[in-house]
Amino acid sequence: MQRLVLLGGGHAQLAVVQALAQHRRSPVETVLVTPAPRQVYSGMLPGWLAGHYTEAQCVIALAPLATAAGVTLRQATAVGLDASARMVQLDDGGVLGYDVLSVNTGPVQDPRSWGAAGVPTLRPVEDWLARTTRRLAVAPPRRVVVVGGGAAGFELALAWRYRLGAVAEVAIVTGVSGLLANYPGAVQRLGARALAERGVRCIAGAAREIVSDAVVTADGRIWAADEIVLATGTVAPRWLQGSGLALAPDGGLATLPTLQSVSHPEVFAAGDVASRLDQPLPKSGVYAVRAGAALAANVLGRLAGRAPVPWAAPVRTLNLLSLGERSAIAAWGPLAVQGGWVWRWKDRIDRGFMARHGTGSGPVAT
């Protein structure tokens, strides 16, 4: 019997599990390796922090999906991989052999670069969610500093502002590339205006050091905080190194247009852990979701002996950034618009995605 191992239950992998449920094939044993029995949907996290959604509305329960697909859920974390032996090493000491491997474990943050123990990173998202839930239950913060001016940092700074109201101070340290650096000028301008209008201080430049109760910026200024969110850039997981899999210059698992490893055709990867060599794609949840159908088709095709089909990744995607209250910015290519209707649009898309994976019900009325 062939064994398919699904490493990580990320956005794209959900499509593989769904496809397995639709085309159950008995001669294949499938194991889903996941650190938690659920997948947090990051697209709705800022809305959760702002109070628009409950936690239950933002998480996908993986166990029922696995059961429906005849997949065994193994709650563990991959800590190593030997591609020549086709073996995955797990943090519980177990070793899992595979015939076909589908990797969608997302990226990691490396807090060691900040030189401070206990720096509150945004990833793993599951840990951040638990820590923030505890924090809110004890005493909401009064001074929040978000480090990182990308989409996640921007949305979370505005979500904190909305949640805490005017009594709190909220600031965002953008990093050397500036606010929303991966977005076109029109989005950056709307983003900067949104922060200013809502009283979120935008600190241009890099953070140099983070201590337990302050962020020190490169110019030596100290920003006191009783809540720090480290939303800095992400990197590929370290366990890929030494795996024998070909890696891209950014450390990600190097893939072909078919989402196959460049070096090992029985290994497929999608989402932020993968780096497509022919067409470098933005590391984003939108691309991870969009890759799902192709990942599913090619992984199942490999098991059935069919040739893989290249994935034609979209050149541009719709990006929606929430602004704390029920308003959002929509970005499409160089164009950007903002309004309450954009938030309602985003809400429909997000809840539609969750409903497809068994998580239902509408937004909490506030």
Ligand SMILES: Cc1cc2nc3c(=O)[nH]c(=O)nc-3n(C[C@H](O)[C@H](O)[C@H](O)COP(=O)(O)OP(=O)(O)OC[C@H]3O[C@@H](n4cnc5c(N)ncnc54)[C@H](O)[C@@H]3O)c2cc1C
């Ligand atoms: C607050 C926030 C807001 C964001 N907003 C946006 C946005 O507006 N637009 C956008 O495009 N992107 C956004 N992002 C980025 C987006 O979340 C990522 O690009 C996306 O999550 C990548 O998806 P993925 O499926 O590759 O990985 P993930 O969603 O991280 O899923 C990976 C899964 O693999 C599991 N896993 C991790 N390591 C291992 C391991 N070693 N072994 C087994 N399993 C493992 C994880 O537990 C997780 O379930 C945001 C991120 C955050 C945190």
